[in-house]
Amino acid sequence: MIATRDAYGEALAELGGENDKIVALDADLSGSTKTGVFAKKFPNRFFNMGIAEANMVGTAAGLASVGKIPFLSTFAIFAAGRGWEQIRQSLAYPKANVKVVATHGGVTVGEDGGSHQSVEDIAIMRAIPNMTVIVPADGEETKGAIRAVAAYKGPVYVRLGRNKVANVFPAGHKFEIGKGNVVVEGKDLTFITTGLMTAQAVIAAEKLKEEGISARVLHLGTIKPLDKELVLKAAQETGAIVTAEEHSVVGGLGGAVAEFLGEECPTLMKRVGIYDRFGLSGKSDELLKYFGLNAETLIEQAREIVSRKK
Template identity: 50%
Template sequence: MAEMIAPRQGYGEALVRLGEKHNDVVVLDADCAKANLTTMFKGKYPNRFFNIGISECDLVGTAAGLAVAGKVPFANAYANFLTGRAFDQMRVSVCYSNNNVKIVGHNAGTSAAQEGATHLPLEDISLMRSLPRMTVIVPADSLEMEKAVEAAYHFEGPVYLRVGKLPVPVVTKREDPFVIGKAKFYKEGGDVSIISTGIMLDEALKAAEELETQGISAEVIHVHTIKPIDAEAIIKTASKTKHVVTVEEHSIIGGLGSAVAEVLSENCPVPVKRVGTNDRFGVSGKMDELLDFFELRSHRIVSSAFELLKEKAPV
């Protein structure tokens, strides 16, 4: 059984290591450092940590100013408030101005769980993906989160990094490469392609195992970078299997499913099923309950694959 670790744990630890190696790293937080685990960085580098308070617009604006001054700021807040309230500051002060700011959205997806329905960000990827110059990264687990933090620092330009709060299975490996904009093939198959992002990689792999028992060969690809998306990998797998299921812990509008459909409609038209939340707001509950409620589970991926395979593939 896979080890369960919270992605925010990997984020906090990676941030400290980054601070040890690079004096230009600064961390800003919207008065939620304990929840975001940026307290790790604050404890070691208090002079490079800034609590801006519950003011996401000021958080992003201040981060942009620090970037202009030559620093590499990591601006942290709850994803729902950060991407919603500070969208204008990210649009103008960060992206339009092309400032080297790392926007970090915490409590992402269903990991906000019992904090309330309005706290569940199921639209954040869509919002961030719409911004010119913004790179959008959604790691699968704590281990990949560590690599993403390092990669975001070395990437010149605006980055949105999505971070989950609660423990999830660690399904990636230490030796797995992490390159911004490059997807990773986790399993080869010939009948259907399962393209996942974030914590849904675990469910995608489980679905592939289930499909295998039923005589269906599934190819599994993990897309940790939603923008720029790895169009080459998506076209390659779709050309091979002719059937694609996308899986995300996010709305099917504007997220991974939309990005994949855009690539395929222009380059390799094949049937696509999108697994995610279907144009609705979140609800309160435990994380496992919400994953069940929204049917973000392997059984839904399996049923989506079978629905596709009943359709006639394009010639």
């Protein structure tokens, strides 16, 4: 068990040793986002921009324009929220080679409360042309994703979490941008999940097996571009989809899957996520339970959707 942000810190510092074009920027949160690991190793290539996210995004665009590969980090709420228009204009519009790696996504930010819990960042990043949006499930996938986005030329938004999460993928997992992973095979329904909800779906699938329900788990580490092939296959082969994300049901993974299937293959669907409201203070695990972001909810939704198939 490792937090995706810790895996990021490790991966970025490692990549920094392999490629001196990589630079990192942070807005006074380098200890929390883990860019501090890179900063310690490569102090000259780390820029603390202070609590000024808009300028940080623009500065990264300038660095990219002279050949650097900037990774900029802060909490998801500030990266995607405060920096949205700068990300649109200065990064996505010119296709700048900048990686926005936002930590502390979703409600697992915990005690800091709703002001700090980004529940809409996937949606607002996904809406921007030229953007790639990645939400890893665990530490291993994060390491692979960071390596992959460093090699990819163009703007990317990577959403990471604060807390330790269960491992889904084995060590050395290769990440391919735009490709999903069938983590558990199944035929009665498919859980299409991202981020920390994938581990919950694996637990749910195991329990459902005891009831005679065969649930597939399709993890989408990349939300944009959507892995249409695997999503379509899941819809056609299992006939029922339950999406799950630590994010609003508006415009995120559930939205992306619903948009695609609505046109290509209308399928019974349920979206597990946060129903158009802000987060609140509490312990991370309490909040996950409060918002129904756990295996129990997935099991309930699976039972219901399978019964509706008949």
